Amino acid sequence: xxxxxxxxxxxxxxxxxxxxxxxxxxxxxxxxxxxxxxxxxxxxxxxxxxxxxxxxxxxxxxxxxxxxxxxxxxxxxxxxxxxxxxxxxxxxxxxxxxxxxxxxxxxxxxxxxxxxxxxxxxxxxxxxxxxxxxxxxxxxxxxxxxxxxxxxxxxxxxxxxxxxxxxxxxxxxxxxxxxxxxxxxxxxxxxxxxxxxxxxxxxxxxxxxxx
Numbered sequence: 762x763x764x765x766x767x768x769x770x771x772x773x774x775x776x777x778x779x780x781x782x783x784x785x786x787x788x789x790x791x792x793x794x795x796x797x798x799x800x801x802x803x804x805x806x807x808x809x810x811x812x813x814x815x816x817x818x819x820x821x822x823x824x825x826x827x828x829x830x831x832x833x834x835x836x837x838x839x840x841x842x843x844x845x846x847x848x849x850x851x852x853x854x855x856x857x858x859x860x861x862x863x864x865x866x867x868x869x870x871x872x873x874x875x876x877x878x879x880x881x882x883x884x885x886x887x888x889x890x891x892x893x894x895x896x897x898x899x900x901x902x903x904x905x906x907x908x909x910x911x912x913x914x915x916x917x918x919x920x921x922x923x924x925x926x927x928x929x930x931x932x933x934x935x936x937x938x939x940x941x942x943x944x945x946x947x948x949x950x951x952x953x954x955x956x957x958x959x960x961x962x963x964x965x966x967x968x969x970x971x972x
Contacts, residue, residue, distance in 0.1 A: 794890075802918055805885035807865050808874055810907045813850050817908035822850055822882035825858040829874035829883055837867035838874065849880075850929065851936040858904060865891060866900040881925045887917050 780787030791798050812820035825842040841860035849855040874883050886909070893899030915922040 800887050800917075802920060804887045805870055805872060806889045807868055807870060807886055807891070807902075808863060808872075808883050808907070809886045809909045809913075810861065810904065811882055811884055811911055811914055812908050813911050815910075817905065817910075819847070820850070821857060821904075821908060822880050823858050823861065824849060824855040824880055824882075825861075826879070828877050828879070832873055832877045834871060834873065835867045835869055837864040838862070839864075851933050852940075853936065861904040861907060863902045863907060864900060865902060866896065881929055884914050884918065884921075884925075 777787050777789055781789075811822050813822065814820040825840055827840050827842070830836075830838040830840045839860065839862040840858050843857045843859045846854040846856055870885070872885055875885055891900070911922070911926075914925070
């Protein structure tokens with residue numbers, strides 16, 4: 762029937778319009794920015810850096826491996842490695858990014874940086890109100906702007922964050938078990954060396970010739 766699609770569309774519009782007076786579910790229009798529709802968990806906008814604890818400098822998970830920088834299709838990530846090392850979330854000495862910049866005007870939100878990161882250190886944020894009057898420098902995010910706590914990640918992506926936390930907890934447990942095993946092995950070797958030294962015959966006293 763000619764015009765059937767138009768009739769169905771108008772009927773749906775009328776249903777929403779009249780139903781909006783009696784049902785909140787029919788209020789399809791959101792009065793933005795005073796009101797905001799809740800975002801779904803899988804929503805993604807631009808990357809951010811995850812840190813553990815309360816200090817974004819000490820708790821930053823990124824070790825400046827530069828994999829994300831190399832794999833980024835539009836080349837919007839810029840990383841400079843540090844010259845020194847500091848303990849990471851597992852207690853191992855690692856490099857860290859002295860500089861970590863992302864140009865959001867170039868980023869295509871493809872999430873490849875998240876997929877290739879082996880340290881669960883870069884994730885996708887849901888923030889989208891990033892407009893600025895400076896179209897160049899205003900959209901270049903620096904390390905201190907990109908760093909956000911793990912609690913923020915748990916809030917916006919709870920399912921993925923739970924998987925990430927479990928993987929990191931397993932890595933930490935493995936590192937701690939290895940450290941204990943190394944300590945026990947060193948203590949055992951030291952005890953064996955001490956026992957061997959105690960069991961070894963004492964050197965014979967030198968013979969002094971008399972006239």
